Amino acid sequence: MKEKILIVEDEFIVANDLKIMLLKAGYEITGIASSVVQARKLIVDKRPDWVLLDIMLKGDLTGIDLAWELREIQLPFLYISANTNQTTLEAVKATHPYGFMVKPFRERDLIVMLDIAKYRFGQEKGTLAEIPLDNENEEIEGIIGKSSLLREVIEKIKIVAPAETSVLILGESGTGKERVAHSIHDLSAHKSNAIVIVNCAALPHSLIESELFGHEKGAFTGANSLRIGKFEQADNGTIFLDEIGELPLDSQVKLLRVLQEKEIQRLGGNKTIKINVRVVAATNRSLEKEVAEGRFRLDLYYRLNVFPIQLPTLKERKEDIEALADYFLKKYAASSRKNVSSISTAALNQLKNYDWPGNIRELEHLIERNVLLAKTSEIEKFDLPSHNSSPLEFNNGKMKSMEEMEKEHIMNALQICEGKVSGPGGAAELLKMQPQTLYSKMKKLGIKQGYN
Structure with missing residues (x-):
């Protein structure tokens, strides 16, 4: 049965374009409303499954006013708007939409956004959204473990990887954010092209624009030759923006423009260069807190947060410790050509009883170090830091x-x-x-x- 969508949009051309896109994708359109009053009537008469909602509408009421009513009757909705000023976006965020798309957008972005919104809604209601999963029963190389929290991460990777939408990976340092970015790239249509890794925290403030977008020869003092930036290097591939929360506000504005327009301009140049780049970003910060404190733009947050993947800490998935330890043991025993093949039961219990403030990275370093130091084929004991002591030391x-x-x-x-x-x-x-x-x-x- 086709899902029914109500379009609430006061610009006829935009609304008609949306209707054509959605009909082509197999949805049923229950109507087009240009005001909240019209939308209320269509909701009662046609009972849509979803509402696509603009913010600025005809009449005294806005899309945000209607959104609160939709939440009351538990009718899921997504915003589609060109209005991205900070005050409006804060009001939008408070209504907890299932998605937010900034105009202009491509047809495939709209369809992917709807698929993701259905997935979120299905999770919230305790049902699985009908999104086809390729290779559903296959493992993902380099992602080790069987815990329920990790299985959720793997499921999300398989859902989003074939799409073109932006992905935001959230998690503490050492939880494997870069590994997940590589997995998304490897399962995407871009897998035969490059994935370019950018550590935003390591970019000198004065060189961020040059690093990301490149520069022409003579663009500034010291620019002695043409430089191809990271986005251009990633054309037809994936760019992974690690520690995105470290970007200063002026650089965030430029990044937002690139995400919206799908084009760049090298520093010192006047030529616009079209790019086709899949953006995966990551942070160990709470971007919502950064937004609230004025250090991160809310419109960029919405652009990146189309499909968030939250990575669990190692402390939250301790049932995976044995599999991870075995994986790293084999890896470093082979690379160091040492005959170390097992970890004693007592040593494994040490690992399972430790809290892992450094997460998987800390475990990997520990195993690597102990493989190098091992004098027999078995690691019998680990020398772990005393992080589990009381704060009142x-x-x-x-x-x-x-x-x-x-x-x-x-x-x-x-x-x-x-x-x-x-x-x-x-x-x-x-x-x-x-x-x-x-x-x-x-x-x-x-x-x-x-x-x-």
């Missing part, structure tokens, strides 16, 4: 000062990261702070930089 019978606890915490992080301070897998990333801040704290606390 004591030194010689006296409660430790905040400075002592902070120093010990940093030292533990450095131990986990094998002395690495900055960059991917470094202590700064683990502690969720800027490398410069960590270096400053280390100097103040008397922690020698020889760790790095």
Whole structure:
């Protein structure tokens, strides 16, 4: 049975284009309303399954006013609007839509957005949305484990990978965000082309535009030759924007324009270059909190957050620890050509009873280090940091000062990261702070930089 959609849009040309796209995709259109009053009548008479909702409508009431009514009667809706000012977007967010598309958009973006909205609605109602899954019973290479939380992640990867929509991967440092980005690329139509990795936190502020979009020779002092930017390098492929929350606001504006227009302009150039790039972004920050505190644009958040994938911490999926440990054991035993083939039951219990603040990355580093140090074919014991102790720690019978606890915490992080301070897998990333801040704290606390 065809799903019925009501279009609430006051511009006839836009509404008619939407109708043509949706009919072509197999939906039934119950009508077009240009005002909230008309929409109310059509909802009662035609009983649509979904509503596509513009914000600015004829009459005194807006699409946001209607959205609150739709939530009351539990009729799912998506916004389609060109209105992206901050105040409006905050009001939009409060109505909890199942999707938000910024005009102009492509036909395939609309259809994918509807599929994803149905999936979200199905999850919310406890039913599975009817989205075909390719290779449903196959594992994904490099993603190890059988826990229910991980199976949900794998299911989402398989749903979104064949589409062209943007993906936002959320999770703590070390949970495997880059691995998931590679999996999305490998299962997509872009798999024969490049995936370009960009660590947004590592881009110098003054060079962000040049790094992302390239520059012409002579564009600025020191630009002695043409530079092809990351987006151009990723044309017909995938670009993975890691730590997207670190981008400054002015760069966010430029990125939003690229996502909307599907074109770039090199710094110092006047030629517009069309690009076809799948965008996958990731962050260990709460972007909603960043938006609320004015550090991240809400319209960019909506553009990226079309299909979020939340990665569980290792602490939340401890049933996967044994499989992960075995995977890393085989990997590093082979690469180091060492005859280490097993982990004792006692050592496995150590791993399962530890809280893993550094997540999978910490486990991987631990296994790699112990394979190199192993003197027999079995790892019998792990030397784990004491992260599970009470926050009210004591030194010689006296409660430790905040400075002592902070120093010990940093030292533990450095131990986990094998002395690495900055960059991917470094202590700064683990502690969720800027490398410069960590270096400053280390100097103040008397922690020698020889760790790095």
